[in-house]
């Protein structure tokens with residue numbers, strides 16, 4: 001199965017080339033994307049999710065062109081960003097998770113079972129009937145993850161998914177993302193311990209991908225490059 005293939009990709013936002021001439025072939029199941037603030041990591045995640053468009057070059061995600069095959073991409077790729085408010089749309093927790101299944105042909109019972117299993121998996125079962133907009137920041141992030149995972153995606157693109165979470169929930173989410181072999185993962189993170197748990201790491205510096213390889217090696221280069 002193909003993963004992520006970028007060839008000579010540039011992305012311009014406003015009058016800035018935020019990504020420049022990025023060529024990347026990712027086949028590993030779990031990939032960490034690391035680098036300094038403003039280096040272009042989120043733009044890379046948005047590119048893979050079809051939310052940013054390449055000005056030049058070719059992008060393939062699971063063999064799909066994110067700019068053209070949007071519906072297929074939405075079906076197979078789940079996206080989790082650090083701000084969960086942007087992803088919560090329905091009044092209650094259970095309704096919000098069910099909303100993620102709206103395009104799947106399921107009986108009422110199948111839908112309900114899938115929602116319940118996902119809520120249990122993310123520790124949200126007791127909050128099922130709560131107002132989704134009254135949750136804490138961390139609970140909202142768990143809900144956003146729940147909505148992403150209930151669709152059984154082939155690839156999860158996650159941008160700082162543990163940013164709002166306390167230590168136990170961060171651990172729980174990291175374990176779901178990293179240890180569930182059912183999906184591939186591209187994980188943008190500043191948490192270097194988390195990056196170390198991935199199969200491969202990608203270092204982004206000033207709009208370019210400067211290193212791809214074993215996390216220990218890439219993290220060593222990153223740490224050596226930081227000017228304190």
Ligand SMILES: Nc1ncnc2c1ncn2[C@@H]1O[C@H](COP(=O)(O)OP(=O)(O)OP(=O)(O)O)[C@@H](O)[C@H]1O
Pocket residue numbers: 013014015016018035036037038039040041042043044
């Ligand atoms: N909509 C936009 N218009 C113009 N410039 C933008 C836009 N969005 C981001 N940028 C710029 O693009 C660059 C890369 O931003 P990006 O969010 O991809 O970085 P990042 O590596 O994810 O940073 P962080 O670690 O702080 O989240 C930054 O200089 C940012 O100011």
